[in-house]
Amino acid sequence: MQHSGGVKHRKLANEMATQQTLVNVPLTSAAQLPSGGPVSAIRLHVHGDEVLKAEVLWCLQLAKSNFYSCEGITNTFQAMFSSDISKDLQLSRTMVSYTISDGLRPYFNRELVLEVNRSKLPFVVHYDETTQAQTVKQLNVHFRYWSNMKNEVCVRFYKALMFGHAEGALVADKMLQVLEADGVLVSNLLALVSDGPNVNKTIWRKIQKYLTDTEHGDLAEVGTCNIHIIHNTFHFAVNTFGSDVEDVL
Numbered sequence: 139m140q141h142s143g144g145v146k147h148r149k150l151a152n153e154m155a156t157q158q159t160l161v162n163v164p165l166t167s168a169a170q171l172p173s174g175g176p177v178s179a180i181r182l183h184v185h186g187d188e189v190l191k192a193e194v195l196w197c198l199q200l201a202k203s204n205f206y207s208c209e210g211i212t213n214t215f216q217a218m219f220s221s222d223i224s225k226d227l228q229l230s231r232t233m234v235s236y237t238i239s240d241g242l243r244p245y246f247n248r249e250l251v252l253e254v255n256r257s258k259l260p261f262v263v264h265y266d267e268t269t270q271a272q273t274v275k276q277l278n279v280h281f282r283y284w285s286n287m288k289n290e291v292c293v294r295f296y297k298a299l300m301f302g303h304a305e306g307a308l309v310a311d312k313m314l315q316v317l318e319a320d321g322v323l324v325s326n327l328l329a330l331v332s333d334g335p336n337v338n339k340t341i342w343r344k345i346q347k348y349l350t351d352t353e354h355g356d357l358a359e360v361g362t363c364n365i366h367i368i369h370n371t372f373h374f375a376v377n378t379f380g381s382d383v384e385d386v387l
Contacts, residue, residue, distance in 0.1 A: 189226045196229060197237045250294055251320050257284045260328035275301040306340025314348060329358040333366040
């Protein structure tokens with residue numbers, strides 16, 4: 139109610155009440171249309187698509203580079219380009235964040251699942267659990283699969299799953315639920331790749347049992363990541379002997 143009383147909202151509401159809408163026009167009478175009217179509405183619609191296209195392209199660029207470089211970029215674009223598109227761009231940091239997470243992510247997620255399924259070959263799930271700054275458990279899941287598009291084995295980020303206290307059985311159930319909900323062909327799952335904590339052994343057994351019960355075959359047991367063991371050992375040694383241990387060695 140407070141928002142509806144604002145000057146900008148009232149102005150936009152009045153414009154929406156009086157704006158023209160798209161209509162079906164017979165092809166034979168299109169040449170007889172006066173300037174304005176439905177033609178102006180069509181131009182407005184196309185202009186909106188061009189603005190959206192520009193915003194999406196910039197969001198994709200930001201996802202590849204420095205996310206915070208979008209601050210104040212709208213004013214820069216307006217100074218660089220005189221087109222109407224640059225005047226209507228909405229590229230604040232929060233707007234870009236929502237566009238990527240809620241607008242673009244579902245599309246690329248669907249495309250990834252289609253590519254994994256389209257190969258009709260076994261694929262591998264990589265997963266790694268970490269604790270965020272907000273002390274929330276985050277499970278990052280990747281696919282390793284054969285890409286018909288690139289004609290090579292690819293590793294792609296799939297999803298980040300959020301948990302509170304993440305027990306092995308809960309993580310396994312959640313992973314299976316997400317894979318099936320997205321239409322991933324779990325029957326082609328070949329192996330799980332992870333580091334070595336005992337919780338991951340529980341996840342492996344749980345998913346192995348699911349595949350056996352559904353007659354999808356067995357997982358290939360490839361072990362866990364030995365680099366984690368080496369890293370943790372080195373970390374423990376540095377904490378024990380101090381950072382000057384390198385000079386001693």
